[in-house]
Amino acid sequence: MLEKINQVPIKFVFGKGSLKNIGGLTKAYGKRALIVTGRSSTKKTGVLDAVIGYLQDEEIDVTVFNEVESNPLTTTVKRAVALLKEQECDIVIGLGGGSPMDAAKCIAFSAVNEGDISDYIFGKEGKGALPIIAVTTTAGTGSEGDSLAVLTNPETKDKKSLKSPYIYPKVSIVDPALMMTLPASMIAATGFDALSHSVEAFLANHSRPDIEEMALEAIGLLFTFLPKVYKNPTDIESWEKVAYANTIGGIAIDQAGVVLPHGMEHPVSGLLNVTHGEGLAALFTEILEFSYKYCQEKFLRMAKVIGIKEDGITKDQVARQCVKTFEKLLKALDLQVTLGQLGVKEDHIDWLVENAMRTMTYAISNHPAPCKEEDLRALYTACL
Ligand SMILES: [Fe+2]
Structure with missing residues (x-):
């Protein structure tokens, strides 16, 4: 392993x-x-x-x-x-x-x-x-x-x-x-950060085949074992899998870089000091929805490790199923939050867009879907 x-x-x-x-x-x-x-x-x-x-x-x-x-x-x-x-x-x-x-x-x-x-x-x-x-x-x-x-x-x-x-x-x-002593809310937020790293490294323009495989392994492990440790923090066998997945997810972003979820979340937690994993949760599925048309083959590969049956459905439907499966996971982790619930207001959006464009340039250009200022504005607004 x-x-x-x-x-x-x-x-x-x-x-x-x-x-x-x-x-x-x-x-x-x-x-x-x-x-x-x-x-x-x-x-x-x-x-x-x-x-x-x-x-x-x-x-x-x-x-x-x-x-x-x-x-x-x-x-x-x-x-x-x-x-x-x-x-x-x-x-x-x-x-x-x-x-x-x-x-x-x-x-x-x-x-x-x-x-x-x-x-x-x-x-x-x-x-x-x-x-x-x-x-x-x-x-x-x-x-x-x-x-x-x-x-x-x-x-x-x-x-x-x-x-x-x-x-x-x-x-x-x-x-x-x-x-094993972490509070449940911390298990969910930090675990979702680990999952986001793995998904982002997998989708990144600068990924490569060995990193994609590593990231996919982490995604599969986190989907299976993160809800288990969230429900039962004393389950040491599941923790071993989650801890390992987190570490290889870190290696994966070290090599491939992060993309839009981190590119958009850092400005949010920089401005409002929100919990990083919660900020990611608020942005994540909207960004997947925005992106999947540009990386359908990768969504097909990801679908396999998160338990989606592809038989008889179109590529488009598989990608939509992926988004729904992430929504279900967020629900299981009690992480269905909006940016509005984290304190983001409409007035903040101009600042967030400017800050993301200036400080997170690499993450934005590493994202598989081309993303301009107006796209960021629309995404932040949709996540309010
Ligand atoms: Fe992170």
Whole structure:
């Protein structure tokens, strides 16, 4: 099952109980660790204390930065880098969901590259980063499998990825036992993010056959097992499948890039700080409907892995069935939301369209259906 993960220069440590290896794995890269995490959840579940214990067993000095918010800010990264330098840390551990892992990547990068991280996000070349260890406690962003890290600039509200080969984690620990304590709403939102990554990498203009196969595997696994862990978060066998699918979905977007759902969602969560997976859920089926005519063969392939019987129906009908099947999944995950319910108003649409066109250019051009400003406006309006 793990043969596909050597697409990226990351050592993956998978499986229930794998967290206990973190001391020895970290020791190979540094002696003074900065743990980057959120304000409360890893403390509440005991995972933070467990990690500190495993590191101290290997005589690694530990400093904790626990101020990462969801949709992490460039200013938060700046504060953490000051702490890292003061404590002379030489390795950064991202512990939590996508937000702490992405923040950890940017902190490790900023420790080596002077100046404003926003300049690097918009294309300035970096020269390296401190070693990064990623420990994912959600099956969501796939950050443990990619060279991407999303930050929001609080002044401009631009929410955009740093992409750099220097921010691949040296080691990623994927321990599904850590995911069993997630609240149901978080399981649904992060799991749908993972599914969106896989679908987007599959449909992307820059995809390629091996990535398409990997993404299809992730889509099939998530359709089967995400509703199971949503209903029963203690189902560890299903978590193993969901966690693996999330990681290969991360590898897939690292290689193929995201398309319109992320291209349109980042402006929404950058402006209104909504939960990323919920923003994707609000946009997703409308975008599929808009796109399928441009990639019918891919919809046929996707239909096979999400359980649609194609016998006796036209290509058009298969694609429509795909859209309906995604709607059913969203319903099963209690994720049938609109942009309006997430706080988007008609007045925001001009800003969202301008921001998407300026900051998410790559995602829009990577989308299989040609998409102009007026298309974005129509899609945002339809999702209100
Ligand atoms: Fe995402």
